[in-house]
Every structure is written in structure tokens, then in C-alpha cells.
Amino acid sequence: MTEVATSRRSRITPEREAELYEAVLELLREVGYDALTMDAVAARTRSSKATLYRQWGGKAELVAKAVRHSKPGGMALEEIDTGSLKGDLHALTLMSDDCTMEQNSALMRGLAMVVHGNPELLRAFHEHLIEPEMAVFRRVVQRAIDRGEVREDNPAIEFVMHMMMGGFAARTLIDEQPPTQAFLLSYIDAVVLPALGAPTT
Amino acid sequence: MTEVATSRRSRITPEREAELYEAVLELLREVGYDALTMDAVAARTRSSKATLYRQWGGKAELVAKAVRHSKPGGMALEEIDTGSLKGDLHALTLMSDDCTMEQNSALMRGLAMVVHGNPELLRAFHEHLIEPEMAVFRRVVQRAIDRGEVREDNPAIEFVMHMMMGGFAARTLIDEQPPTQAFLLSYIDAVVLPALGAPTT
Numbered sequence: 110m111t112e113v114a115t116s117r118r119s120r121i122t123p124e125r126e127a128e129l130y131e132a133v134l135e136l137l138r139e140v141g142y143d144a145l146t147m148d149a150v151a152a153r154t155r156s157s158k159a160t161l162y163r164q165w166g167g168k169a170e171l172v173a174k175a176v177r178h179s180k181p182g183g184m185a186l187e188e189i190d191t192g193s194l195k196g197d198l199h200a201l202t203l204m205s206d207d208c209t210m211e212q213n214s215a216l217m218r219g220l221a222m223v224v225h226g227n228p229e230l231l232r233a234f235h236e237h238l239i240e241p242e243m244a245v246f247r248r249v250v251q252r253a254i255d256r257g258e259v260r261e262d263n264p265a266i267e268f269v270m271h272m273m274m275g276g277f278a279a280r281t282l283i284d285e286q287p288p289t290q291a292f293l294l295s296y297i298d299a300v301v302l303p304a305l306g307a308p309t310t
Numbered sequence: 311m312t313e314v315a316t317s318r319r320s321r322i323t324p325e326r327e328a329e330l331y332e333a334v335l336e337l338l339r340e341v342g343y344d345a346l347t348m349d350a351v352a353a354r355t356r357s358s359k360a361t362l363y364r365q366w367g368g369k370a371e372l373v374a375k376a377v378r379h380s381k382p383g384g385m386a387l388e389e390i391d392t393g394s395l396k397g398d399l400h401a402l403t404l405m406s407d408d409c410t411m412e413q414n415s416a417l418m419r420g421l422a423m424v425v426h427g428n429p430e431l432l433r434a435f436h437e438h439l440i441e442p443e444m445a446v447f448r449r450v451v452q453r454a455i456d457r458g459e460v461r462e463d464n465p466a467i468e469f470v471m472h473m474m475m476g477g478f479a480a481r482t483l484i485d486e487q488p489p490t491q492a493f494l495l496s497y498i499d500a501v502v503l504p505a506l507g508a509p510t511t
Contacts, residue, residue, distance in 0.1 A: 224483065231486060239484055264500035268477070270484050272501055275476010276469070282425065283440055283471050285432060299465035300473055304505045 121164065126178075129154050133175035137216065142172060142223040142230070173233035176216060177241065180205070186245055194253035194307045195298070201245070202293045211287040214277065243270050250305070258307045265304040272301050322365065327379075330355050334376035338417065343373060343424040343431070374434035377417060378442065381406070387446055395454035395508045396499070402446070403494045412488040415478065444471050451506070459508045466505040473502050 121129075132153045136145050147168060151158045165171040189200045205213065224231045246269045253259040259266070276296040280288040302309045322330075333354045337346050348369060352359045366372040390401045406414065425432045447470045454460040460467070477497040481489040503510045 231483075234483070235486060243484070264496070265504060268497055268501050271477050271480040271497065272473065273476075274480040274484070275474075276472050278479050279472040279475040282432075282435070283444070283475065285436060295465070296469055296472065300469050300501075300505045303466060303507065304501045306504065 121160075129156070130175040130178040133171060134179055134216070137172065137175070142220060145172070147171075167229070169227070169230040169233040170237070172220075172230070173237040176220070177237045179209075179216075180213065180238075180242075189249070190252070193256075194249065194258050194305070195302055195309065197249045197252070198297045198301065199294055201249070202290055202297065205290075207287075207289045210277075210289065210293075214281060214287050217278070239270075246270055246273070253305070253307060259305050263306055265306075269301065269305070272304065276300065322361075330357070331376040331379040334372060335380055335417075338373065338376070343421060346373070348372075368430070370428070370431040370434040371438070373421075373431070374438040377421070378438045380410075380417075381414070381439075381443075390450070391453070394457075395450065395459050395506070396503055396510065398450045398453070399498045399502065400495055402450070403491055403498065406491075408488075408490045411478075411490065411494075415482060415488050418479070440471075447471055447474070454506070454508060460506050464507055466507075470502065470506070473505065474498075477501065 129150075133145075133150055136149055136153060140149075145168065147158050147161055150156075150171070151161055161171065165174065186201070186204075189197055191197050191200055220230075220234070224234055250259060250266055250269060254261050265272075276293060277288050280286065280292060298309050330351075334346075334351055337350055337354060341350075346369065348359050348362055351357075351372070352362055362372065366375065387402070387405075390398055392398050392401055421431075421435070425435055451460060451467055451470060455462050466473075477494060478489050481487065481493060485493075499510050
């Protein structure tokens with residue numbers, strides 16, 4: 110029995126996909142993850158539940174992909190290559206404006222809570238959000254190593270995501286305000302670059 | 311009308327206070343912040359709601375103080391003074407065992423979510439949890455400055471809490487496992503000390 114038994118996924122247009130993700134994020138902000146149902150998504154987007162399940166498998170994957178879709182990505186990220194680690198990290202930060210960042214911060218904190226005790230969502234999150242983001246940072250850091258800006262054996266390399274996420278997530282709790290571009294840029298210059306031993310100017 | 315109109319707070323013993331905080335944390339883990347009621351706390355601890363309100367003012371303050379109470383603090387923290395920044399940060403980390411850290415991590419993530427959109431809880435959190443913790447780090451860093459380990463004008467100084475909190479909070483999301491002492495010690499050595507320009511050996 111080596112034959113592939115899964116039926117081929119039906120295609121939906123990128124426009125329709127974007128519309129669906131928008132609706133999922135809207136519902137997520139309105140009712141939160143736990144109260145969000147596939148029925149509500151189907152009703153809001155006038156699609157059938159069967160289609161949703163066929164296309165996304167389940168709520169966890171649908172939500173993770175919707176969140177992923179709301180972040181800058183794809184081609185734009187690929188194009189970032191300023192010639193310095195500082196330049197690349199700044200450019201990555203500047204891709205989200207302050208309003209988007211505030212929305213993402215609220216969303217991520219909401220989901221960070223739900224992820225706890227929900228292995229399915231944690232896995233979907235890891236696959237569709239954390240991993241792609243880590244891949245971007247790995248590529249940026251690898252170029253810095255190739256240019257000689259960062260030593261290959263610097264122990265901070267494996268913590269780049271922790272540092273970035275920390276600055277982003279801790280901002281609200283510590284400073285009672287959402288993260289902004291200005292805050293993240295100074296955090297990169299004061300913390301991330303020095304930890305990596307990379308030039309700050 | 312300059313007369314102080316508030317009645318004097320009745321005293322409760324430290325043992326009774328500890329008992330109450332334990333019960334609040336228990337309830338918090340069972341039902342979460344939103345569903346936790348002063349009625350439930352009163353019932354669980356066989357105290358009157360009037361006493362709870364007189365002593366703590368409200369749910370936000372009671373919960374923040376209960377969480378604070380569960381962390382190592384007071385005299386033990388004051389006594390940490392190993393003679394180096396690395397030694398002090400490691401000693402602070404080693405005060406919580408891995409099991410306590412895992413519980414705290416779950417609790418903090420749960421509350422980080424609720425704090426959003428709840429200014430009263432955010433304020434109580436800031437006053438009873440973030441501020442005391444920041445005071446500890448400020449004292450430790452100030453001693454490092456006085457010893458000449460850290461330059462007074464190092465821009466990473468204002469981000470020490472962000473870095474530490476980031477390592478702690480990002481661990482679950484990025485690595486799908488709770489923070490441990492071993493993880494935090496290597497994070498301190500790889501990130502926090504180099505960012506502050508302090509000796510790592």
C-alpha cells in the first residue's frame with residue numbers, strides 16, 4: 110500500500126485565501142482562540158466547513174496560517190540585503206509599522222497563552238510562524254558570518270530569536286506600552302548587535 | 311476635612327497571609343484570572359470577602375501579591391553579592407528550581423494575556439512584580455558599574471529586564487520546552503553579559 114490515498118486539495122485563489130485569513134483574524138480579535146469555531150469562520154466567509162477542513166486540516170493550522178499571512182513576508186523579506194547585519198535587522202524591523210506591531214503584539218500575547226496546554230496549536234505555530242521567522246534570521250546572521258561581522262562560534266547566535274522576541278514581548282509588561290519601531294531599533298543596537306559582537310555603527 | 315477617613319487595616323499573621331496567597335495561586339491555576347472571584351477565594355480560605363477587600367483592595371492587587379509571594383525574594387535576594395555580575399546573575403537564576411520555573415512560566419504567560427486590556431491588573435503587576443524585580447537587577451548592575459565591570463553609559467543597561475524576560479518567555483514558544491536553570495545560565499553568558507560588555511568568565 111504505497112499509493113497516496115489523500116485526495117488532491119481543491120485550489121482557491123490567493124485573493125480568496127487572503128479574504129479568509131482576514132476574517133479569521135477578525136474573529137480571533139473579537140472572541141479569542143478558544144471561542145473561535147470553524148462554524149463561525151464558515152459563516153463569516155460564506156464557505157462550507159468541509160472546504161475549510163479540506164484546505165487547512167483544522168483550527169490550529171488555519172489560525173497559524175492566518176497570523177503568518179498578516180506578517181510581512183515572502184518576496185519582500187528575500188530582497189533585504191543591505192550589506193551589514195545592523196542594516197538588515199533594521200530593515201526587517203521597519204517592514205512593520207507601529208500600528209501593525211501593536212496589533213501583532215496583542216495577538217501574539219493572546220496566542221502565547223492559548224498555546225500553553227494545546228500541543229496541536231503549539232506545533233502549528235512552530236511550523237507556520239516560528240520556523241519561517243527563524244529561517245529569515247538565520248539567513249541574515251549567516252550572511253553576517255560570511256562577511257566576517259559575526260564569529261561563527263559566537264554563542265549568542267542560537268539566541269537571536271529569543272532576544273528579538275524578548276524585546277518585543279517584554280515591552281508591554283515592563284514599560285506599559287506597545288513595542289514601536291524606535292524602541293526595537295534601539296534594542297537591536299544596544300543588545301542584539303553587541304551580544305553577537307557585530308558592528309553597531 | 312483633612313482627617314484620614316480610612317479605617318485602620320486589621321492585621322493578619324504572615325502564616326495566614328501565606329496560606330491565602332497559596333489558595334489564590336491554586337485557584338488561578340484551576341480557573342484562570344477572569345473566572346477567579348473574590349467569593350471563591352473567601353470560600354476556599356474560609357475568610358470573609360470584607361476582610362479580603364479591606365486587606366487587598368481588590369482582585370488585581372490580591373493576585374499580583376500572591377504571584378509575588380510565590381517568587382524567591384526578601385532577605386535571600388538581599389544577600390546575593392558574589393563579587394561579579396556573572397556570579398550575581400547566576401545566583402539569582404539558581405534561586406528558582408526548574409519545577410518552580412516551569413510553574414512561573416505558565417503562570418506568567420497566562421497573566422500576560424489577561425493583563426492586556428486590563429489596566430488595573432497591569433498597574434498592580436507593575437507595582438508588585440515588575441518594579442521589585444527591576445529594583446533587584448538595578449542593584450546588581452549598579453554594583454557591577456561600581457566595580458568597573460560595566461560602563462555606566464552602556465545602552466544595554468536599560469534593557470536588562472527585557473533580555474532576561476525574553477529568554478524566559480521565548481523559550482516555550484521557540485524551543486517547545488519550559489525554561490530551565492541550564493538554559494537561563496547559558497543565555498546569561500551568551501547574551502546578557504556580552505551585551506553589557508561584562509566579563510563572561
